[in-house]
Amino acid sequence: MPKSMSVVREAIAGDEADDAMAERAAAVQVAAGRNVLPIVEGVVLVAALLAPLVLQDYLTVFATRVIILALFALSFDLVWGYAGIMSFGQALFFGSAGYGVALLARDLDITNIFLVLPAGTIIGLTFALLLGGFLLLGRHPSSVIFVSLGTLTGSYAADRLARGWYYLGGQNGIPSIAPMTLGGYEFSEGPAFYYLVLGILVVVYLLCRFLVRSQFGLALAGLRENEQRIAFFGYKAQHLKAIIFTIGGAIAGLAGSLYAFHEGFVWPNMVGVVVSTQVVLYVLFGGSGTLIGAVIGAVIVEGVSFWLSDNYRDIWPIILGVLLLLVILFRPLGLISFVLGERERVGSFGAKPNENKKPGKEKRNAAP
């Protein structure tokens, strides 16, 4: 078994443990009122920090890609798992940012990390603002179908546009993008790039965690459960959705620009439906509505396909497909639900009165 798999194993902490055991673990956790989530997050972080030390070089490169995709998965998780907006076009923001920074590097020789990453983020944000504004900000709430087809169409159209547009390299995309730089230093594939993206993932993760644990997160929980109900309370539900959609777009843009520089090329698939679907699978597989679930989902799906494609060259997509179906069928809340109880997943947004008065005691918080 490749070493990457051992990371993957650690990450999920009992991925292959049998159902009954996991159920019991979850039950014990609920009974004890303990917080499992910080433990899972800690384990994943430690595994991620140690990975390059134990992995062969080519696997570190692979792991870097996976971390970038995990960042991308976070963006979709915010939008779908927290706000309940079915975006089938998340790759539009990922890929357009990728193309954007590729053009900056190719045509303007701009590769400074402090310019290209903000530029990619802004590109993702802008596209999400435009598309989200159009799809979500009508006077009356838009239907789920309208939004999912709208985002899907956006992504599909961008794919076709990129394929046909000579300036963007047509079918071949933009190859040989110059490396991202910091002063005289060039970020090439390897541990430095890995730790850079890991650092960015951690920062973005913490920001998202803050967001979803705040009272804004409570409003999002209401939005996800019953949009109409919270509108009748006086919440501007469509505004909330547009805001979270835009934040999601910005994070996808950040991930896309990192991806472009890491891979060294961008191609039409990156804005298209294939990558849009991929990110949906990460989040469904890992567990939507928990931030760590999205990260774990990206790691597992990518790790498993990497391993399968090595060992079952011809039929691996079928095996992966069946695995995904099984998880979605039997664990609709994703792999994370093996260790995480429903109560902790949804979380609490108001502290208990006695906990308010005793600062020493651990506060009950929302699950990120």
Add this chain to the structure above:
Amino acid sequence: MPLLEAAGIKKIFGKLTALDGAALTVGENEFHGLIGPNGSGKSTLMKCIAGAEVPTQGKVSFVNTDITAFTPTERARAGMSLKFQITSVLPTLTLYDNILLALQAQSSLFDLLFSRTRGALHDQVMTMLTQFRLADRAFDAAAALSHGQQQWLEIAMALAGKPKLLLLDEPTGGMSLEERRVTGELLQPIKKHCSLVIVEHDLDFIRDICDRLTVLDQGKVLASGTVSEIQANKSVQEIYLRRA
């Protein structure tokens, strides 16, 4: 000037005329019952007032403002609140968070993001939960409540934003006799600061708590007046006898 005035409300769904020129006037601090046989258009009229449905024709005024074209959010912000017929508390959230969610509906984004409101709202949340006899369940998920308790939670949530007008669609549906009695008790104190429109099948309940009644039949107002006037009204007696 009445608090709420709905006039000439027509609502047509395809070939079905649900409301045919219905009207409703509610004064300040008035408990107003909306009754009528099944299919008479009570719920539809409520929805047109609350903004869940847009009337085909007619005008709804609230606090001297024409709100016919307002979205539900705008109506809520103007001081109107609705309890749905089907309970729609948020089942996975705790009772505490359900109330907190309702209380913060008009907070600014900045306040929400930095949770500046949470600490200050604690007493208010607990007061509301205590008022509706739910304080000991504060940190249970709302899904764990009995049907009657969910209805109370929902009324508490609807009242959280301190509305001027509360619209209650069948608040005692599925409740036991005892729960109905308690619901009546729970509603009495809000009269000081809030008017009420209540759709209800339980006529005893309505009679006990309402000041005025409006009777709908086939989308039209059959009669409107004080409880004793309505009880004495011949045509009202007729439709209820016909039904029985």
